[in-house]
Amino acid sequence: MGERKASMADVADRAGVSVMTVSNVINRPEVVAEATREKVHAAMRELRYRNNLVARSLRLARPRQIGYVLPAPDAVGNPYMDVFLHDLATACQAADRNLTLITQQDLETLMTACEDLYFGQSVAGFVVSNVGSEDDRLLELHRRGIPFAAYGRTGAAFDAPWSWAEGDAALGVSMAVDHLVERGHREIAFVGANRASETMVQREIGYRDACARHGLAASAADARIVHCRSDLAAGVRAAAALLDADAPPTAIVCKADTLAAGAVITLQARGLVPGRDVAVTGYDDTPLTEFGTVGITSVRQASAAIAANLVRLVVDQPETPERVLLPPSLTVRSSTDPAA
Numbered sequence: 001m002g003e004r005k006a007s008m009a010d011v012a013d014r015a016g017v018s019v020m021t022v023s024n025v026i027n028r029p030e031v032v033a034e035a036t037r038e039k040v041h042a043a044m045r046e047l048r049y050r051n052n053l054v055a056r057s058l059r060l061a062r063p064r065q066i067g068y069v070l071p072a073p074d075a076v077g078n079p080y081m082d083v084f085l086h087d088l089a090t091a092c093q094a095a096d097r098n099l100t101l102i103t104q105q106d107l108e109t110l111m112t113a114c115e116d117l118y119f120g121q122s123v124a125g126f127v128v129s130n131v132g133s134e135d136d137r138l139l140e141l142h143r144r145g146i147p148f149a150a151y152g153r154t155g156a157a158f159d160a161p162w163s164w165a166e167g168d169a170a171l172g173v174s175m176a177v178d179h180l181v182e183r184g185h186r187e188i189a190f191v192g193a194n195r196a197s198e199t200m201v202q203r204e205i206g207y208r209d210a211c212a213r214h215g216l217a218a219s220a221a222d223a224r225i226v227h228c229r230s231d232l233a234a235g236v237r238a239a240a241a242l243l244d245a246d247a248p249p250t251a252i253v254c255k256a257d258t259l260a261a262g263a264v265i266t267l268q269a270r271g272l273v274p275g276r277d278v279a280v281t282g283y284d285d286t287p288l289t290e291f292g293t294v295g296i297t298s299v300r301q302a303s304a305a306i307a308a309n310l311v312r313l314v315v316d317q318p319e320t321p322e323r324v325l326l327p328p329s330l331t332v333r334s335s336t337d338p339a340a
Contacts, residue, residue, distance in 0.1 A: 006047035008145030014043035071130035079286035149313035165324035170206030177210035192255030235262020257282035275340030295333030
């Protein structure tokens with residue numbers, strides 16, 4: 001077998017610098033001190049690291065494309081991510097960049113595609129969304145020295161060696177609970193808790209913390225926190241189970257608008273009025289919040305600001321990773337109106 005080709009990580013180890021510094025020497029030499037550039041170039045020569053590619057990249061201007069790894073198709077749909085993709089394209093255009101889409105594939109195939117695009121000078125870096133608590137895509141991109149910004153944190157959160165941006169999910173759910181308490185509710189339930197991603201974990205944390213702050217011990221009990229999927233049918237079933245309990249809640253906080261819409265369907269099927277009889281809140285403020293005669297109170301993420309920050313992080317490639325947590329807002333509608 002032939003000798004293994006040196007990687008960017010090998011160059012970084014030999015030069016005694018970070019992988020991102022090696023990447024900057026290749027793509028943005030002007031931001032790296034001359035002495036450091038010389039060390040990195042010496043390591044490249046010693047390791048015979050992609051000599052032709054390095055020379056080419058130093059001759060060419062930085063590419064004006066930003067890659068976006070499209071998440072796998074969602075069987076139940078995700079209206080929020082449709083809005084985010086539009087905001088991401090808008091943010092790219094505002095930064096004089098264009099968006100290149102890469103479909104989600106098995107890890108090695110995806111990494112090969114990302115390497116070809118980045119080292120082939122087709123893209124300046126990548127935005128990766130739908131981040132899991134443990135996400136091999138981010139680990140591999142970082143290991144290979146490919147610039148990226150993550151939409152969402154992993155379990156490593158603020159200790160991760162890369163930049164990320166997201167909405168403050170814990171704050172968003174906490175705002176929903178605060179709003180319900182202001183409307184007089186003391187018996188609340190949370191629908192949609194799961195551990196699929198750190199963002200979803202944060203939504204449950206926000207709910208539990210808000211309940212503790214308001215002294216709502218019963219609302220934070222296991223019976224009031226429903227683990228389920230995020231589709232409409234799951235919302236219908238979860239709301240029905242909560243209403244049939246010995247001590248039903250007077251308000252339901254949902255981690256997604258689809259679940260909130262399902263809860264509203266259940267209430268109306270039983271002759272109950274959302275807001276007056278049982279309050280309901282959603283999350284993401286998608287078009288589902290204004291279907292039929294009921295407007296659903298929902299947490300609205302700062303999608304455009306999140307997208308703009310992700311583009312900035314890819315374009316600027318800060319030497320020290322940045323973690324951007326943006327506050328959401330609460331859009332109040334009739335589903336939490338006692339006079340509805």
